Amino acid sequence: MYVCGTHRSGATILGVLLSAHPEVFFAGELYKFPVPTWDPGRRCSCGSMVRECPFWTEVVRDFERQSSVADLRRGQRRYESWEALPRGLIALRLRGQELRDHAARMATLAQAIAVRSGQRIVVDASRSPVRGLIYLLARRQGVEAAYIHLVRDGRTYLQSELSRPGLPTGPSRLLNNAFMLAGRWLTMNLLALGLLSRGRLPYLRVRYEDLLAHPEETLGRIGEFLGVDFQSVVAMVRSRTPIASRHVIAGNRALKQSSTLTLWSRPVPPSMINRRSRWTFWIVAGWLAGFFGYRPRTGAEG
Numbered sequence: 001m002y003v004c005g006t007h008r009s010g011a012t013i014l015g016v017l018l019s020a021h022p023e024v025f026f027a028g029e030l031y032k033f034p035v036p037t038w039d040p041g042r043r044c045s046c047g048s049m050v051r052e053c054p055f056w057t058e059v060v061r062d063f064e065r066q067s068s069v070a071d072l073r074r075g076q077r078r079y080e081s082w083e084a085l086p087r088g089l090i091a092l093r094l095r096g097q098e099l100r101d102h103a104a105r106m107a108t109l110a111q112a113i114a115v116r117s118g119q120r121i122v123v124d125a126s127r128s129p130v131r132g133l134i135y136l137l138a139r140r141q142g143v144e145a146a147y148i149h150l151v152r153d154g155r156t157y158l159q160s161e162l163s164r165p166g167l168p169t170g171p172s173r174l175l176n177n178a179f180m181l182a183g184r185w186l187t188m189n190l191l192a193l194g195l196l197s198r199g200r201l202p203y204l205r206v207r208y209e210d211l212l213a214h215p216e217e218t219l220g221r222i223g224e225f226l227g228v229d230f231q232s233v234v235a236m237v238r239s240r241t242p243i244a245s246r247h248v249i250a251g252n253r254a255l256k257q258s259s260t261l262t263l264w265s266r267p268v269p270p271s272m273i274n275r276r277s278r279w280t281f282w283i284v285a286g287w288l289a290g291f292f293g294y295r296p297r298t299g300a301e302g
């Protein structure tokens with residue numbers, strides 16, 4: 001299962017939540033393997049250093065029997081980085097051997113994770129639709145991709161980005177104003193829509209706000225989409241049972257501070273960004289936000 005959309009859209013929460021099901025494994029953003037997650041000194045959510053985590057050392061051993069971490073990294077830089085977006089898109093059209101080899105390596109990693117965890121669904125929350133599409137080339141190896149487009153209210157996304165500690169200063173600060181952030185939200189969601197919600201690709205759009213406000217219904221939709229019964233997870237949410245993240249190596253900061261998650265249904269608080277940022281967002285990306293069911297004066301509507 002591949003999660004696409006913008007950063008800070010709640011993919012870690014969704015992934016940890018789904019991984020409470022015995023058939024689902026959540027690793028985080030797999031595009032960050034091997035760099036930086038396999039670098040010495042990085043920690044796994046199980047508490048061990050990643051290089052000492054029994055799960056990941058075995059996954060990497062299995063992976064390296066058929067492939068190499070250095071080759072995987074090379075393919076990521078060649079086809080998956082944002083600078084390589086046009087090249088990635090062209091390569092996807094041409095389906096050349098080199099890209100197929102890269103897809104095979106991605107599949108080998110996903111399969112090593114599935115085998116070692118004993119779970120048939122591996123969640124990759126990498127978000128880039130190009131990486132998501134590369135998985136399609138690994139069908140022959142038995143890997144089937146299903147796409148969840150996770151959408152979060154753009155105003156909350158702006159708020160989360162603008163209030164990030166240690167915001168860059170100098171020229172890169174320009175990339176973090178309301179206008180640029182609204183543009184990024186628009187671009188990421190349009191790419192996910194344009195590339196993945198077409199043809200016969202298995203695609204499901206989920207709003208993060210619906211996951212928070214109506215977890216039972218939203219998990220029901222996801223379960224139907226994946227062919228998994230999430231009743232046991234719904235029961236955990238209902239009883240507010242903390243859900244442990246097992247071996248997540250690339251999630252968000254909240255997860256690094258605590259390795260469990262408790263979710264309960266709650267209304268989504270309105271965004272706290274100032275009026276100007278709110279209107280900037282609405283002018284740049286309001287039409288798409290409206291299409292997703294967000295309204296200018298309120299939050300998410302059904």
Ligand SMILES: [Zn+2]
Pocket residue numbers: 044045046047048053054055056246247248
């Ligand atoms: Zn671990």
